Amino acid sequence: MKIVIKDIEVCAKCTAKRCSFINLASIERAFFNLSSETTICPTSAIGGSGPSEKSIEKRFIIAEKGTCCVECGLCVKHCSHQNLSIEDYNANTSAFGNLTGLQIKAVTSLYLNGLFGFAANTNRNNSLSFDGYVASEKGEEAFVEIDYKDDSLECVRRLLGDIIKYSDTHSIKNGIVVLSRFPQVGSRDVYNLLEKMKKFPTTNDISIYMTTFSHLRAIYLYMKPSTPYLFENLLYNPIKEDIYTYQKKVENLFTDITPSLFDEI
Numbered sequence: 184m185k186i187v188i189k190d191i192e193v194c195a196k197c198t199a200k201r202c203s204f205i206n207l208a209s210i211e212r213a214f215f216n217l218s219s220e221t222t223i224c225p226t227s228a229i230g231g232s233g234p235s236e237k238s239i240e241k242r243f244i245i246a247e248k249g250t251c252c253v254e255c256g257l258c259v260k261h262c263s264h265q266n267l268s269i270e271d272y273n274a275n276t277s278a279f280g281n282l283t284g285l286q287i288k289a290v291t292s293l294y295l296n297g298l299f300g301f302a303a304n305t306n307r308n309n310s311l312s313f314d315g316y317v318a319s320e321k322g323e324e325a326f327v328e329i330d331y332k333d334d335s336l337e338c339v340r341r342l343l344g345d346i347i348k349y350s351d352t353h354s355i356k357n358g359i360v361v362l363s364r365f366p367q368v369g370s371r372d373v374y375n376l377l378e379k380m381k382k383f384p385t386t387n388d389i390s391i392y393m394t395t396f397s398h399l400r401a402i403y404l405y406m407k408p409s410t411p412y413l414f415e416n417l418l419y420n421p422i423k424e425d426i427y428t429y430q431k432k433v434e435n436l437f438t439d440i441t442p443s444l445f446d447e448i
């Protein structure tokens with residue numbers, strides 16, 4: 184996948200540089216005094232002054248020395264002049280494996296922020312136990328766990344711990360797990376744990392949603408603009424549906440579907 188600059192003159196004259204940096208202070212929330220991310224490009228493939236001169240000459244983003252483009256697409260969605268586009272979209276998000284833990288959490292938080300209204304990367308300074316927090320425009324809240332190595336069972340355990348830990352002061356009943364691939368049924372029994380949770384009075388009202396980096400990126404980049412979405416509209420609920428039903432549900436949200444929008448599941 185390539186990020187293409189449509190008109191080099193537009194970048195040369197642009198003063199906003201929203202591909203690099205945005206001020207999200209206007210949506211800052213009181214919860215834990217968190218603000219959302221403000222740096223757009225996780226790797227500095229686009230630096231603070233927008234695409235480099237070399238990129239502008241070549242008409243597509245070229246990484247600066249020592250950095251690489253991981254094809255997250257965030258710069259495309261944030262460009263204030265719709266001057267960037269995606270060519271040869273590829274569902275493979277394995278380049279995300281080159282990001283540090285903090286970078287991948289920042290990317291994921293920006294996707295969730297774009298989809299639901301507000302999301303913060305709470306692990307920027309490692310002061311909180313969870314990786315992210317989401318507050319949707321529909322009034323839903325969730326803690327987020329992000330694991331490139333796909334330990335879904337540990338993620339769900341951590342989310343349960345956070346929900347219980349903050350239950351005296353915050354009634355948050357949702358958790359979101361973001362992984363590289365969905366867990367296979369029976370894998371380390373994460374599905375068993377989720378089913379057991381539904382049988383216990385203290386956990387039966389908790390909903391755990393899942394998604395993958397490739398699903399999240401595709402939804403973020405290609406979803407039809409619409410009224411605010413609920414978590415259940417965009418995320419996989421392992422207790423209520425299977426992965427194929429989830430995939431079909433999400434595909435219906437796109438204006439222009441291509442078969443290669445998602446990795447094989």
Ligand code: SF4
Nearest residue numbers: 194197201202233262
């Ligand atoms: S990519 Fe968009 S926001 Fe960035 S410098 Fe070019 S026109 Fe401005």
Ligand code: SF4
Nearest residue numbers: 224252253255256258
């Ligand atoms: S696609 Fe992502 S990593 Fe690549 S230049 Fe844009 S923001 Fe940076």
